[in-house]
Amino acid sequence: MCVAIPARVNSIQGEQAEVGIGGITRTVSLQLTPEAKVGDYVIVHTGYAINVLDQQEGEETLRLIEAIARTA
Amino acid sequence: MKYVSEFRDSALAKGLIAQVCRLSSTPARFMEFCGGHTVTIFRYGIRQVLPQTVTMVSGPGCPVCVTANKDLDKTIALAHFPDVILATFGDMLRIPGSHSSLQQAKAEGADVRMVYSAMDALNIARENPEKHVIFVGIGFETTAPTIAASVLQAAKEGLDNYYILSLHKLSPPVVKALLDSGEVNLDGFICPGHVSTVTGSQAWEFISRDYGIPCVVSGFEPLDVLHSISMLVSQVETKRAEVEIAYRRGVQPEGNPTALRLMREVFAPCPADWRGMGEIPASGLKLREAYLEFDAETAFDIDSGPTRETEGCLCGQILRGVATPQDCPLFGKACTPEEPVGPCMVSSEGSCSAYYRYGGEHA
Numbered sequence: 001m002c003v004a005i006p007a008r009v010n011s012i013q014g015e016q017a018e019v020g021i022g023g024i025t026r027t028v029s030l031q032l033t034p035e036a037k038v039g040d041y042v043i044v045h046t047g048y049a050i051n052v053l054d055q056q057e058g059e060e061t062l063r064l065i066e067a068i069a070r071t072a
Numbered sequence: 073m074k075y076v077s078e079f080r081d082s083a084l085a086k087g088l089i090a091q092v093c094r095l096s097s098t099p100a101r102f103m104e105f106c107g108g109h110t111v112t113i114f115r116y117g118i119r120q121v122l123p124q125t126v127t128m129v130s131g132p133g134c135p136v137c138v139t140a141n142k143d144l145d146k147t148i149a150l151a152h153f154p155d156v157i158l159a160t161f162g163d164m165l166r167i168p169g170s171h172s173s174l175q176q177a178k179a180e181g182a183d184v185r186m187v188y189s190a191m192d193a194l195n196i197a198r199e200n201p202e203k204h205v206i207f208v209g210i211g212f213e214t215t216a217p218t219i220a221a222s223v224l225q226a227a228k229e230g231l232d233n234y235y236i237l238s239l240h241k242l243s244p245p246v247v248k249a250l251l252d253s254g255e256v257n258l259d260g261f262i263c264p265g266h267v268s269t270v271t272g273s274q275a276w277e278f279i280s281r282d283y284g285i286p287c288v289v290s291g292f293e294p295l296d297v298l299h300s301i302s303m304l305v306s307q308v309e310t311k312r313a314e315v316e317i318a319y320r321r322g323v324q325p326e327g328n329p330t331a332l333r334l335m336r337e338v339f340a341p342c343p344a345d346w347r348g349m350g351e352i353p354a355s356g357l358k359l360r361e362a363y364l365e366f367d368a369e370t371a372f373d374i375d376s377g378p379t380r381e382t383e384g385c386l387c388g389q390i391l392r393g394v395a396t397p398q399d400c401p402l403f404g405k406a407c408t409p410e411e412p413v414g415p416c417m418v419s420s421e422g423s424c425s426a427y428y429r430y431g432g433e434h435a
Contacts, residue, residue, distance in 0.1 A: 001135045001163060001421060002108055002214040002266040003292075006075035029191060031221040032331040041075055043269060043322055046161070046211075047189025048218040051269045051328050058073050058321035062084075065299055069087020072094055 004045035006053055009038050019044065075321065079293030088298035089121050096125045096305045101257060103393055105243065106264035107134035107421025108292050114430035116294040126301065129256065130423040132246055132391040133264055135211045136163045137415040137422050140345035143239050144169035145376035147208050150237060151182035153372055157200060159193035160208040162186045167415045170380040190222035197234040206368045209236040214266040216240045216357055217331035220338035223366050235368040238358055241344055243267050244275050245355035251283050256393040260304035263289040265319045272327025273317050280313040291319035338363050347415070348388020387414035390423050397427040404428060
């Protein structure tokens with residue numbers, strides 16, 4: 001029910017955005033994420049972007065996991 | 073970064089599993105609250121690769137599963153009102169209430185439409201000004217802001233034929249009720265990722281502070297869940313109880329302030345009935361007075377009759393984490409995904425459905 005998937009913001013018109021999800025284009029609402037910009041990845045839940053994904057944090061988490069995997 | 077494939081890397085998964093096995097010496101029971109995590113754990117066979125010391129318990133984080141029969145009966149009664157279009161997320165259609173389901177109501181002639189988004193329900197209202205369009209508001213904090221946004225949009229446009237049946241549930245109060253019941257002993261808690269996207273990790277501070285239980289907010293890819301389990305094991309072994317975030321790319325401690333503001337603008341907390349747990353104070357959401365014109369329960373005189381519980385169905389206990397699907401005499405026999413008896417078998421995120429689809433005979 002709380003399923004949400006990452007999607008790239010391709011264009012913005014007012015409070016709506018065209019986003020790309022694995023090759024498919026969808027219109028989503030940016031009412032909950034007015035800060036989203038073209039090129040950002042957002043988390044889409046039931047047609048609404050509920051947050052902008054933080055690329056730096058994503059890369060940092062992967063580095064952390066890689067470090068754990070190396071030492072384990 | 074595509075945010076998906078990177079977090080499914082099998083070599084890194086093996087490294088995380090090795091880490092969990094190396095670190096874990098104390099037996100520990102961890103609950104994953106969210107049905108989405110239950111699905112990840114089963115789909116990727118995570119239970120099978122964990123050491124004997126780590127036990128995973130599924131929690132009540134499936135909104136359609138925890139919806140009480142009384143509330144399901146209300147949605148079915150509303151669907152039968154004249155000139156009503158009942159719009160709902162697909163998960164709700166096949167959930168059996170006391171005597172019927174929305175799917176059955178549709179077969180009997182009610183205008184029940186499956187939608188993907190509250191925006192779709194708004195569109196139906198715009199396109200059918202002569203009909204009353206009722207959207208079944210169901211879901212946790214992840215979904216409630218989207219429905220709040222649709223109410224604000226309807227108010228802005230002056231739509232007077234759009235209504236919400238607010239069956240929303242709040243997650244921290246049910247976790248508190250579970251912990252207070254003393255029924256389920258937990259050593260760690262995997263906090264729901266997308267609820268936390270909205271609420272922030274701060275919503276879970278009470279678990280570590282008041283109950284001394286470690287918490288980790290997790291994403292939904294297999295590496296996310298394994299990483300979260302390794303963080304929980306590390307807290308258990310070093311005798312810490314903190315709220316940590318393993319899903320930093322999507323969750324901040326303070327959450328999404330815009331989503332929280334919209335949700336609080338439209339909805340106020342109220343008591344709610346939970347399947348298997350009864351009424352829990354301040355665990356639901358009702359429309360605030362300023363938005364009562366959008367409230368289906370105010371606009372329609374709903375008489376759904378007496379409720380009835382299905383005999384033998386253990387969904388209530390399973391949702392509390394005190395029984396597993398295999399404990400249920402109906403599981404896999406009278407109750408299957410094709411012919412479901414209880415909601416946990418209907419919803420793709422329900423524990424019974426996950427056990428049935430991915431668990432096999434040996435789960």
